[in-house]
Amino acid sequence: MRVLSGIQPSGRLHIGNYFGAMRQHLQLQAQNEGFYFIADYHAMTSGPKPADLRANKLAVAMDYLALGLDTEKTVFWCQSDVPQVTELCWILSCVTPKALLERCTTYKDKVAQGLAPNHGLFAYPVLQAADILIFDSNLVPVGADQKQHIEVTRDIAGFFNNTYGETFVLPKDYILASVAVVPGIDGRKMSKSYDNTIEIFEPESSVKKKVMKIVTDSIPVESPKDPDKCNVFALLKLVASPEELKEWDKKYRQGGMGYGDAKKRLAELLIEFFRPYRQKRAELENNVGYVKEVLKKGAERATAVAEKTLKRARVAVGLE
Ligand code: ADP
Numbered sequence: 537m538r539v540l541s542g543i544q545p546s547g548r549l550h551i552g553n554y555f556g557a558m559r560q561h562l563q564l565q566a567q568n569e570g571f572y573f574i575a576d577y578h579a580m581t582s583g584p585k586p587a588d589l590r591a592n593k594l595a596v597a598m599d600y601l602a603l604g605l606d607t608e609k610t611v612f613w614c615q616s617d618v619p620q621v622t623e624l625c626w627i628l629s630c631v632t633p634k635a636l637l638e639r640c641t642t643y644k645d646k647v648a649q650g651l652a653p654n655h656g657l658f659a660y661p662v663l664q665a666a667d668i669l670i671f672d673s674n675l676v677p678v679g680a681d682q683k684q685h686i687e688v689t690r691d692i693a694g695f696f697n698n699t700y701g702e703t704f705v706l707p708k709d710y711i712l713a714s715v716a717v718v719p720g721i722d723g724r725k726m727s728k729s730y731d732n733t734i735e736i737f738e739p740e741s742s743v744k745k746k747v748m749k750i751v752t753d754s755i756p757v758e759s760p761k762d763p764d765k766c767n768v769f770a771l772l773k774l775v776a777s778p779e780e781l782k783e784w785d786k787k788y789r790q791g792g793m794g795y796g797d798a799k800k801r802l803a804e805l806l807i808e809f810f811r812p813y814r815q816k817r818a819e820l821e822n823n824v825g826y827v828k829e830v831l832k833k834g835a836e837r838a839t840a841v842a843e844k845t846l847k848r849a850r851v852a853v854g855l856e
């Protein structure tokens with residue numbers, strides 16, 4: 537089965553990205569054909585500074601490699617190094633009803649916030665559809681926020697196939713309910729755009745500080761608390777063993793436990809969880825040439841596949 541996913545280099549990767557998406561990417565690569573990429577064209581829709589975009593692309597690559605991406609087996613590249621995807625995006629745009637894009641929440645949210653969205657943001661889901669369809673992807677592992685984009689991809693593939701004959705494979709999303717939405721330190725969805733993240737590789741002292749800032753309610757220490765309504769508990773679920781989690785569940789419900797205790801333990805567990813990968817991450821930082829080489833080879837492998845699908849689409853619509 538071909539598994540494909542992308543992550544925007546719009547900031548440093550955080551534990552929401554890891555548990556919501558990257559962990560599944562890394563797990564799925566063993567039994568499947570993994571195709572993973574850094575979505576730099578998509579990141580442009582929010583108007584990043586050129587130096588930030590450049591630095592974040594490399595940082596995302598180093599994070600993936602440090603966390604265990606298998607460069608022999610898995611195809612790993614930077615989206616803009618395979619520009620065929622932008623041509624397919626144009627072809628798909630011409631079968632995509634404008635109303636379908638107007639219903640997309642990423643776009644609607646920006647408009648609701650009073651921002652003037654650029655055309656790239658409006659067309660964002662069409663580019664994502666091109667990413668997925670150009671590689672004949674079967675499965676797309678993502679967090680819950682991406683569900684709509686996969687549905688739109690299926691719609692667009694359906695419109696195209698109905699108009700021009702069977703050309704594209706219809707993909708399915710792969711969303712694990714238990715990690716679909718990892719909360720940030722302010723309780724909203726953890727996101728690079730909300731400044732509420734705990735980064736995978738930020739200094740351990742800063743992980744501690746951020747965990748201590750996680751928003752909780754003001755129920756006094758003595759009183760019973762509901763673990764299912766607590767952001768700290770939601771994060772503990774990601775890193776504590778089932779036995780330890782049961783104990784915390786009991787402590788919450790019994791009363792007599794302060795959120796500070798749970799936070800201290802959470803910080804320890806998060807730091808322990810990612811510690812084994814820090815060494816490798818530091819080595820990669822000193823070997824940027826190697827990282828760039830991996831991306832270059834990945835782009836060559838990805839291009840070979842993309843060219844074939846693009847050709848199919850060009851013939852189907854009559855460009856050739
Ligand atoms: P961000 O919102 O931080 O910019 P991206 O949009 O680049 O993150 O998302 C990259 C991947 O990580 C996507 O598959 C997305 O669904 C997943 N993801 C991002 N934030 C979370 C979260 N808080 N919980 C679960 N999954 C998430």
Ligand code: TRP
Binds near residue numbers: 678
């Ligand atoms: N929109 C995705 C996100 O913000 C990133 C992305 C771009 C993607 N193209 C993709 C994810 C294709 C899966 C498949 O997370």
